[in-house]
Amino acid sequence: MLWTISARRLFAWHLLLILALAVANVVTALADGAGEPSQFFRMAFESNLPTFCATLALLATALVAWRLATTPNLAADESRAWMVFAALFSFMTLDEAAQVHEKLNSFGDRTAGMFSSIGVFPYALVALTLGVWLFRFWLRQKPLVRLGLASGGLIYVFSAVGLEMVQNAERAVGTSQSLPKMLALVTGEETGEMIAVAIFLRTFLGRLAELGERDIARISLTPADASTAP
Numbered sequence: 001m002l003w004t005i006s007a008r009r010l011f012a013w014h015l016l017l018i019l020a021l022a023v024a025n026v027v028t029a030l031a032d033g034a035g036e037p038s039q040f041f042r043m044a045f046e047s048n049l050p051t052f053c054a055t056l057a058l059l060a061t062a063l064v065a066w067r068l069a070t071t072p073n074l075a076a077d078e079s080r081a082w083m084v085f086a087a088l089f090s091f092m093t094l095d096e097a098a099q100v101h102e103k104l105n106s107f108g109d110r111t112a113g114m115f116s117s118i119g120v121f122p123y124a125l126v127a128l129t130l131g132v133w134l135f136r137f138w139l140r141q142k143p144l145v146r147l148g149l150a151s152g153g154l155i156y157v158f159s160a161v162g163l164e165m166v167q168n169a170e171r172a173v174g175t176s177q178s179l180p181k182m183l184a185l186v187t188g189e190e191t192g193e194m195i196a197v198a199i200f201l202r203t204f205l206g207r208l209a210e211l212g213e214r215d216i217a218r219i220s221l222t223p224a225d226a227s228t229a230p
Contacts, residue, residue, distance in 0.1 A: 011198060011202040017053060018194045021043070025043045026041075029042060038111050055191070061089045061197055061200050062090040062093055065082050065086035066086040067086075123135040124161050149200070151196075151199055159196065160192075164189060167182065
């Protein structure tokens with residue numbers, strides 16, 4: 001049995017899931033007040049429902065990138081680029097599940113302001129390097145693929161690096177994690193990262209449909225997915 005699903009509809013459901021997780025995070029945080037926090041829905045904690053959903057989304061994106069890289073008759077340079085994306089999202093899956101950069105951050109000086117999260121900077125350097133290396137590959141893509149890659153990358157970097165640095169600055173001056181300001185920053189960071197991954201997944205599926213590779217496992221993309229916006 002082969003199910004037919006629109007990548008556009010999958011993207012919409014993905015965004016609704018992210019919205020539901022963000023709302024549950026805020027409601028739970030406000031309901032906890034000064035009491036013992038309920039960690040299952042909280043984006044400020046790990047190994048819970050938001051982490052599980054984010055990990056699955058990253059894994060799905062890595063698998064679709066790998067499928068793109070192994071598409072028959074694809075130019076060698078484009079195949080290499082998609083394989084880089086597959087490796088990148090595979091590592092991001094591991095990082096989300098095993099909290100690699102959070103563990104690196106524990107070695108930083110939490111009083112050093114916005115630059116205290118040392119685990120962020122290797123990731124920012126890798127993102128910059130990949131952006132330069134993949135620029136010509138990006139230019140050769142169709143406009144909607146370029147839009148998806150650019151918007152997904154910018155949103156992810158702004159959320160994972162920019163908002164993380166703002167949180168560090170607030171922690172350095174003693175801002176409590178329970179204050180609305182910190183709740184907004186954490187929610188914005190985690191939600192932004194998940195939205196960026198949703199955009200990447202939608203863009204990758206669109207490119208796969210353009211190449212005529214519409215059967216993924218037991219899911220078949222619709223032909224219209226090749227021409228719809230991410």
